[in-house]
Structures are given as structure tokens and as C-alpha cells.
Amino acid sequence: MLREQFRTAILGVIWLTLLTGCVFPLGLFALGHFLFPGRAQGSLLTRGGIVVGSEFIGQNFTRPEYFHPRPSAAGAGYDGTASGGTNFGPSNRKLIEDVRRLAEEYRGSNGLPPDAIVPIDAVTRSGSGLDPHISPANAALQVPRVARARGLSEEAVRRLVADQTQGRQLGFLGDPRVSVLELNLALDGLRAPELPLIAPR
Amino acid sequence: MRWLEYFVFLALVVGLAQPAGLYLAEVFERKPTFLDPVLRPVEFLLYRWLGVRSGQEMSARTYTLCFLLFSAIGTGGLFLLLLVQRWLPGGPADRYLTTPMTLDLAANTAISFATTTTWQAYGGETTLRYLTQLFGLVSQNFLAGAAGLAVGIAFIRGLARERSATVGNFWVDLIRALLWVLLPLSLVGSMILIWQGVPLNLVPYTEVHALEGGVQTIAQGPVAALEFIKNLGTNGGGFFNANGAHPFENPTPLVNFLGLLAIAVLPASLTITFGHMTGRPRAGWVLLAVMVVLFVGGLALCDFAESATPPQLAGLHISGGNMEGKEVRFGIGDSVLAAVVTSNTATGSYNSMHDSYRPLGVLVPLVNMLLGEVVFGGLGTGLYSMLMIALVAVFLGGLMVGRTPEYLGKKITGAETRLAVLYALLTTKVVLVLTGLALATAAGRAGLVTNMGTRGFTEVLFAYSSSMANNGQTMAGLNANTLFYNTTTAVAMLIGRFGLAALALALAGRFAAQRRWPTNVGTLPSDSATFGVLVLGTIVLVGALSFLPALALGPIAEALQH
Numbered sequence: 001m002l003r004e005q006f007r008t009a010i011l012g013v014i015w016l017t018l019l020t021g022c023v024f025p026l027g028l029f030a031l032g033h034f035l036f037p038g039r040a041q042g043s044l045l046t047r048g049g050i051v052v053g054s055e056f057i058g059q060n061f062t063r064p065e066y067f068h069p070r071p072s073a074a075g076a077g078y079d080g081t082a083s084g085g086t087n088f089g090p091s092n093r094k095l096i097e098d099v100r101r102l103a104e105e106y107r108g109s110n111g112l113p114p115d116a117i118v119p120i121d122a123v124t125r126s127g128s129g130l131d132p133h134i135s136p137a138n139a140a141l142q143v144p145r146v147a148r149a150r151g152l153s154e155e156a157v158r159r160l161v162a163d164q165t166q167g168r169q170l171g172f173l174g175d176p177r178v179s180v181l182e183l184n185l186a187l188d189g190l191r192a193p194e195l196p197l198i199a200p201r
Numbered sequence: 202m203r204w205l206e207y208f209v210f211l212a213l214v215v216g217l218a219q220p221a222g223l224y225l226a227e228v229f230e231r232k233p234t235f236l237d238p239v240l241r242p243v244e245f246l247l248y249r250w251l252g253v254r255s256g257q258e259m260s261a262r263t264y265t266l267c268f269l270l271f272s273a274i275g276t277g278g279l280f281l282l283l284l285v286q287r288w289l290p291g292g293p294a295d296r297y298l299t300t301p302m303t304l305d306l307a308a309n310t311a312i313s314f315a316t317t318t319t320w321q322a323y324g325g326e327t328t329l330r331y332l333t334q335l336f337g338l339v340s341q342n343f344l345a346g347a348a349g350l351a352v353g354i355a356f357i358r359g360l361a362r363e364r365s366a367t368v369g370n371f372w373v374d375l376i377r378a379l380l381w382v383l384l385p386l387s388l389v390g391s392m393i394l395i396w397q398g399v400p401l402n403l404v405p406y407t408e409v410h411a412l413e414g415g416v417q418t419i420a421q422g423p424v425a426a427l428e429f430i431k432n433l434g435t436n437g438g439g440f441f442n443a444n445g446a447h448p449f450e451n452p453t454p455l456v457n458f459l460g461l462l463a464i465a466v467l468p469a470s471l472t473i474t475f476g477h478m479t480g481r482p483r484a485g486w487v488l489l490a491v492m493v494v495l496f497v498g499g500l501a502l503c504d505f506a507e508s509a510t511p512p513q514l515a516g517l518h519i520s521g522g523n524m525e526g527k528e529v530r531f532g533i534g535d536s537v538l539a540a541v542v543t544s545n546t547a548t549g550s551y552n553s554m555h556d557s558y559r560p561l562g563v564l565v566p567l568v569n570m571l572l573g574e575v576v577f578g579g580l581g582t583g584l585y586s587m588l589m590i591a592l593v594a595v596f597l598g599g600l601m602v603g604r605t606p607e608y609l610g611k612k613i614t615g616a617e618t619r620l621a622v623l624y625a626l627l628t629t630k631v632v633l634v635l636t637g638l639a640l641a642t643a644a645g646r647a648g649l650v651t652n653m654g655t656r657g658f659t660e661v662l663f664a665y666s667s668s669m670a671n672n673g674q675t676m677a678g679l680n681a682n683t684l685f686y687n688t689t690t691a692v693a694m695l696i697g698r699f700g701l702a703a704l705a706l707a708l709a710g711r712f713a714a715q716r717r718w719p720t721n722v723g724t725l726p727s728d729s730a731t732f733g734v735l736v737l738g739t740i741v742l743v744g745a746l747s748f749l750p751a752l753a754l755g756p757i758a759e760a761l762q763h
Contacts (some may be wrong), residue, residue: 004252005263008372009270011251013278013344016379019247021340024384025426031388032395032425042400042407042421042449051409056398056448057419059411066413070529074443080419081297081326081406083443085526087556087678089656090511091763095525095557103517120510120521126528127446127554133529135521172205174454175532184412 047185058132059181064109065149066187067134067142069180070121071102074129085127099123110145133177136165146187160186203508203534207500210461210538211493214577217466218489222473228381229354229374230478240380247376258367261710264355265703267371268348272315272699275344280311282337292331292422293406300328300682309687314341316698317349317579319431319438319549319673320690322682326420326441331403334440339427343387346434346580347378352702353471353581354378356588359709360609361479363717368709382467383433390429390463398452401425424449432463435580437549437673445539445552446528457535457552461542468546468577471584479609483728488587491737492576496545499565499576503537506562512763523562526554537562544569547579549673556652556660556676560760563676567663567756570670572744573628579671582698585705592621592708594732594739598725608727610717620708624701628669629747631696635665635689636751644685651678655762659755668693 032040043055053059058069060078075082088095102123107116119137139161147154164183167176227234248255259267284307300306300323313320314337325334351374358368395401400421407419424440428450431437441447451457469489476485508522522533531539536553543551544566555563569576575587592608596618599606606613613621639645639661649657660679667674668690675681681690726732 001263002266005267005270008251008253009267009274012271012372012375013274015247015250016344016376017275017278017336017340020343020379020384020430021336024343024387025335025339025423028388028391028395028426029401029423031392032401035392036395039395039398040401040425041404042402042419043398043452044407044409051407052412053409053417054407054419054449056452057417058448059417061413063413078417080417081293082324083326083420083441083447084324084677085443085446085554085557087554087651087676088525089556089652089678089759090513090523090525090559091654091656091759092652096513099514099519099525100517103519115518117518117520120514120519120524121529123517123519124525124527126524127526127552127557128441128443128448128528130443130448131528131530132448135529168202169454172202172209173458174530174535177529181412188412 045181045185052185053181055179055182056132058130061180061184064145066184067139067146067180068109070131070134071123071125072129072131073125078130080130083128083130085129086125110141112141132179132181134180136161136176136178139165139178139183150187152190156190157187160190203504206458206534207538210458211496213462214465214469215489215493218470218473221466221470222485223477225382225467225470225474226477228377229369231377234381236381236385244376244380251372253370253372253376255370255373258370260366261355261359261368261706261713264368264371265706268352268702269699271348271371271375272345275341276311276315279314279337279341280307282333283307283310286330286333289330289332291403293326293420297326297406297420298328298330300324302328305684305687306682309691312691312694313673314338314436314438315345316671316694317345317434317436317547318668318671318694318698319436320668320675320694321438321673322687324442325439331422335423335426338438339430342427342430342434342436342438343379343383346430346436347375347383349435349579350378350382350581351375352706353584356585356705356709357475357478359712360475360588360611362713363715365713368706368713383430386433386463387430390433390459391425393459394428394456395425397456399425399428399456400449421449429460429463432460432548432550433467435464435468435546435548437543437547439550445550446554448528451552454530454535457531457539460550461539464546464548464550465542465577468580468583471581475584481609481728484609487728487730487733488591488736491733491740492587494737495576495740496541499545499569500537500541503541503562503565504533506559507537508533511559523557523559526557528553540566541569543674544672545574545576545578547574547582547671549667549675551674554677555663555674556678560756563659563663564752564756564760566674567659567666568744568748568752570666570672571628571632571748572740574670574672575740582671582702586701589621589624589705590740590743591736592617593625593743594736595725596621597739598735602723602725604723607718607724610720611712611715612718617708617711620704624704625743627696627700627704631693632662632665632669633751635693636662639665639685639689642685644683648680648683648686650680655755655759659759662751662755664690665693669697671697
């Protein structure tokens with residue numbers, strides 16, 4: 001009897017692995033690429049035929065004319081091949097020091113007074129290190145800086161941020177958010193920038 | 202708005218429990234279902250190829266043996282695949298795979314996935330090839346999940362039958378769990394995930410030209426094939442290092458919500474399956490009610506902790522809840538909900554970094570795992586965890602009224618009580634002994650590379666709780682990819698899966714053989730609110746007696762510091 005069950009177990013692992021690890025993904029591939037080809041390929045965003053990013057993967061921005069994402073612990077920052085957070089506990093001195101420094105930098109780059117309240121997402125690192133979003137409050141504080149750097153009215157930039165703000169899904173799921181990469185792409189589209197789109201390599 | 206989402210979630214879980222539970226009963230009682238025209242031929246074919254005599258039932262002993270054999274061979278196969286993966290074609294270029302697949306990492310990973318723990322001592326995008334993820338991990342997510350469901354059903358049969366020498370046929374239950382439950386739901390669920398933005402491709406990591414210049418390399422892969430079944434099978438191991446926090450694994454709040462439903466609905470509905478198959482539907486509802494009470498309690502505490510700005514940041518003029526390690530799209534609400542759901546249900550697919558949670562925030566997932574994941578619990582395993590503790594409650598109740606305790610007309614004699622108590626004690630022993638061992642040795646303490654003090658202690662306790670509960674989530678500040686942790690967590694995972702399942706099946710066999718005694722005035726009714734309160738009290742009491750000292754050294758001490 002043991003022999004018979006042993007044989008079934010081996011055959012079971014083989015056939016059922018083929019069914020679930022091979023037939024199932026293949027079926028899914030066929031359906032997925034037929035129905036949602038762009039999604040299946042990673043929702044890549046292109047501009048002028050050049051792939052500039054993915055809708056869902058955060059990208060680093062440091063120049064004043066772009067909105068800045070949250071700080072990131074993925075590799076050297078927004079490394080798409082090394083996702084992860086800091087894993088610092090709330091009492092970890094490194095975390096408290098980092099937040100203090102990040103808050104000072106944030107206030108400095110946005111011309112805010114030293115006691116200005118900063119939204120916490122602007123000074124904490126996400127779990128993935130690839131968070132594509134910032135909170136609407138964070139975006140609002142960056143509007144004056146971006147407008148000045150681009151020679152645009154704050155009103156125009158604010159309107160753009162409002163356009164790019166996603167509400168709660170189905171009205172109650174998740175938090176309102178602004179996609180930094182998509183907002184910056186829209187900014188670039190607002191007025192043909194004299195900056196080179198792609199830095200020469 | 203957070204509370205609306207919590208409420209809708211819980212309402213859906215409870216609301217879907219009835220139809221899903223009755224469907225599961227139909228599937229495993231081999232009654233006709235609407236999927237039969239498509240699936241019966243496949244089922245018949247698989248029985249023939251595997252040599253399954255589907256009409257022949259097994260004793261609890263044989264059932265356990267088949268479960269062990271199937272799991273052992275699955276583990277061995279995955280272990281070999283991991284060792285040869287470097288020669289597999291396709292996927293990321295070698296230079297991105299920076300984590301070496303050592304023998305101990307391969308063994309740990311194989312055991313981890315074959316036990317539905319899916320504890321990951323590695324980061325997916327820096328370790329695994331696409332074909333390993335598909336053949337190895339996706340398949341084990343299905344197989345181990347289905348095997349757990351089968352064992353849960355066998356346990357129910359033990360309580361439902363009388364004077365029976367058998368508890369079902371493992372292969373039939375396994376194949377029906379795959380064909381009628383996991384595969385169809387995964388197909389539909391995965392398609393929704395792709396529509397929402399989860400990628401599914403085999404292209405190498407993609408280089409994109411960042412707007413500010415330079416190149417960003419984006420890890421890709423067949424993510425959607427893993428993503429739904431990892432939740433549905435209550436496995437939880439991620440495709441990427443950041444697991445459910447990674448935007449490709451969990452791009453939108455809707456995906457997150459569906460994933461959490463996929464985790465909780467089937468385990469919750471098994472209470473209804475149990476009530477239906479034993480002919481005591483109200484007994485099932487009582488268990489579900491106990492689960493809901495514990496769920497809401499944990500959720501409220503975790504939400505309270507995480508929605509406040511950490512006091513350590515006071516004076517820095519910062520506003521908002523604790524967002525370190527959390528994603529903006531999820532905010533506090535989705536993160537807390539995921540932490541509570543995944544820790545209750547043997548699913549490690551956290552979407553925020555628990556190591557950065559506040560002490561009371563991390564206490565909740567830790568306690569959920571230490572209580573043995575009785576709230577919904579792992580697929581199949583959760584139900585017998587709950588019933589085991591219910592039996593301890595029955596025993597205590599019997600002591601109080603001074604007569605032989607019984608549950609659903611089954612007498613709980615010395616032998617049954619021994620099994621139930623052994624079950625309740627096993628988690629305590631394994632978790633506390635291994636935690637002590639880790640803290641007493643240099644090899645164990647070497648894992649504390651990120652946080653020290655009480656938080657470091659909690660990381661170690663969390664690691665073994667997670668392994669023993671076959672959960673797989675982690676406080677990732679602990680460096681667990683060492684020979685010491687790969688070995689010791691594997692031991693906990695094996696005992697947590699097979700030790701507990703063997704005890705549960707042994708008990709099922711004893712119950713199946715018993716006759717059903719008629720109820721009389723002295724019987725403690727198992728379908729009353731009183732019984733629910735007794736079970737609730739027993740869970741809290743056993744949990745507190747077992748773990749309060751350890752918790753006092755970890756999260757509780759840390760909470761008192763600030």
C-alpha cells in the first residue's frame with residue numbers, strides 16, 4: 001500500500017506541478033496579453049518613442065522644476081531592482097535623525113519656515129522604496145517652487161496637480177494620491193521645456 | 202473613511218462565508234456543481250494518470266501519510282529546482298541575481314513554500330529566475346494550499362461522521378481543491394490583477410530613460426501568475442523583496458482589497474462548511490462570531506497605534522500617521538487592514554514594513570500569529586486550529602460542570618484532551634525555545650543588523666512565531682539569510698505544518714470512530730453564545746499564559762518606553 005501511495009505522490013507532484021506551474025501561467029499569458037497587453041508589459045510610459053518609466057514605479061527627481069517623490073530606501077534611491085524599506089523601528093535613532101534631516105531639507109528646498117508642518121509622507125521612506133505617489137498635501141507644498149522654477153503661475157501648476165490627483169478607488173478604498181512621474185510628464189507637456197528631455201549619455 | 206473600508210471588508214467576508222462555505226461542502230461531498238461539465242473530465246484523467254482509486258477512502262493514518270509523502274516530494278523537487286536554477290534560461294541577467302543560492306537557503310525556501318509559510322530569507326528580484334518562480338513557487342503555492350485545505354476537510358469529516366474508520370481520500374480532496382476551488386478562482390482573480398496593472402511577462406529587467414537623465418532599471422516578470430494564488434492559498438510569499446508593498450505586486454487599493462478578500466473569505470467560510478457537514482450550522486456561526494470579535498479587537502488596536510504620529514518625531518513639526526515603511530496609495534487604513542488580515546491567516550503578504558510599526562502596532566500581528574492563527578486562519582489549517590482551542594474550551598467547561606465533556610456529541614476523553622493540549626502547547630514550546638536559542642547564541646544575535654534592544658528581541662520572536670504559524674511575514678530588519686536562521690526557522694516551519702496537522706488528523710480519526718452521543722440537559726451546547734464566550738476566553742487565557750512574559754520583553758516594554 002505504501003508503495004502505491006508513494007507512486008501516486010510522485011506522479012501527483014509531477015502532473016500537478018505541470019498543471020499549476022505551466023498550463024495555468026500559459027493560459028494566463030494568452031488571456032492577459034490578448035486583453036491587457038500594456039498592463040502585462042509593465043504599464044510602460046513613453047514619450048517621443050522613448051520609454052521613460054512605468055506608471056507604477058516611482059522615479060527619482062531632484063531638480064527644482066520637477067515635483068519630488070518621497071525619500072527612498074531602494075538601493076541608492078528608486079532602484080527598480082532592489083525594492084525595500086529601511087526597516088527602522090520607531091525608536092531607532094537613525095530613523096529619528098533621518099526624519100529630522102529630511103524635514104530640514106524639504107523645508108529648505110521649498111522655501112518653508114523652520115516650523116512649517118510637513119506631511120509625514122515627505123520625510124519617510126515607503127515600504128517598497130518605489131512608491132510612485134505623494135500625498136496631495138505634499139504636492140501642494142511643492143507647487144510654489146515648481147511654478148517659480150518653470151516661470152508658470154502657481155495657479156496653473158495647482159490646476160495640473162488637481163487634474164493629476166487620484167481619489168479613493170470606488171470612493172472608499174485607499175488614500176488620495178498624486179503620481180509624481182505622471183504629474184512631471186504632464187508638467188513637461190504644459191510648456192515645451194528648453195531643458196533637454198534626456199540628458200546626453 | 203478607513204472605518205468604512207474595514208466595515209465593508211468584514212461585511213463581505215461574513216456575507217460571502219455562507220455561499221462559499223456551502224460551495225466547499227458540495228465540492229468535497231462530491232455533489233454536482235456548475236463547473237462539473239468542464240472539470241469532471243480533467244478530474245477523471247488525473248485520477249487515471251496518478252493511479253488514484255477515487256472510490257476508496259483512507260484511515261486518518263493513511264491520509265496523514267499521503268499528505269506527508271506529497272509534501273516531502275514537493276519539497277524535494279523544489280529544493281532541486283532551486284539548486285539548478287542558475288542554468289535555467291530567460292529572465293533577469295546574471296548581474297542582478299546577487300544573492301547566492303546556498304544549500305541552506307535552498308532548503309529553507311523549499312520547506313517554506315511546501316508548508317505554505319513562504320518565509321523568504323531572500324529578495325525575489327535579486328535571487329530567482331522567472332522559471333523558478335513559475336515552476337517552483339507558483340506551483341507550490343497551489344499544491345501546498347490545496348493540501349492544507351484537504352487536511353482541514355478531513356478534520357471536519359472526523360467530527361461529522363460516526364463509527365467510521367475513514368476520513369476521506371487525500372488525493373481526491375487535493376485534486377478537487379485544485380480544480381474546483383483554487384484554479385478557477387485564480388484564473389479570474391489574476392485577470393483582474395492584470396487589468397489593474399500587475400505585469401505578466403518574461404522580458405528581462407527593463408531599462409527606462411528617466412526624465413532627469415540616467416537610466417532606471419525596472420525589475421519585471423510573470424508577477425500576476427503568483428500574485429493571486431499567493432493570497433488565495435494563504436501562502437503570501439512575494440515575487441519581489443518588498444512583497445505586497447511593491448507597486449507591481451499591489452498597484453492599486455482595489456488589488457489590495459481583493460487580495461485581502463481572497464485571503465480571508467475561504468478560511469472564514471470553512472466554519473460554515475463545518476457547520477453544514479456536521480449538521481450543526483449554528484456551531485459554525487458561533488466559531489465565526491468568535492473570529493470576528495478577535496479580528497475587530499486586533500484591528501482597532503493596530504489602527505489606534507499606526508494612525509497617530511510616532512511620539513519619537515514630536516517636535517519635528519510633522520503631521521500624519523506612521524508612514525515609515527508604508528505606501529501612499531494604501532495610507533494607514535489599507536496598511537493596517539493588510540497587517541491584521543495577513544497575520545490572522547497564515548499569509549505573509551504584508552504591504553507595509555512591520556518592523557517600522559509602532560510597538561502596539563506590531564504587537565497585533567505578533568499576537569495573531571502566536572494565538573495559532575485562529576481568526577479565519579490558513580486555508581484548511583485555520584479551521585482545525587480554531588476547533589482545537591474550542592476543544593480545550595470544552596474540556597475547561599467540562600471541568601466546571603463536573604462531567605465528561607463532549608463536543609457535537611463526541612466525548613472528549615483523556616486521549617482527545619491530550620491531543621488538543623499537546624496541540625496548544627507545541628507552538629509555545631517551539632517558539633520560545635528557538636527564540637531563547639537565538640538570543641543566547643552569537644549566531645542568532647548576529648541577525649540583528651538594523652534594530653537593537655526591545656525591537657531586536659521582537660524581531661527574533663516575530664521570526665519564529667511567523668515560521669511556526671506557517672505565516673511567513675517578517676520584521677525585515679532581521680538578517681535571516683544565515684545558516685543559523687535558515688536552519689532554525691525551517692525546523693519551526695516543519696513542526697508548525699506537519700506536527701500540528703498530524704495531531705489534528707489523529708484526533709479526527711478518533712472522532713470519526715466514535716458514535717455520536719445524544720445530547721441531554723447536562724450537555725454544554727456548542728451553538729450558544731455562552732459557548733462562544735467560553736471559546737473566546739480560552740483563546741485569550743491560553744495565549745496570555747503562554748506568551749505574556751515574552752511579549753512583555755518585546756513590544757510591551759517598547760511601548761512603555763515612549
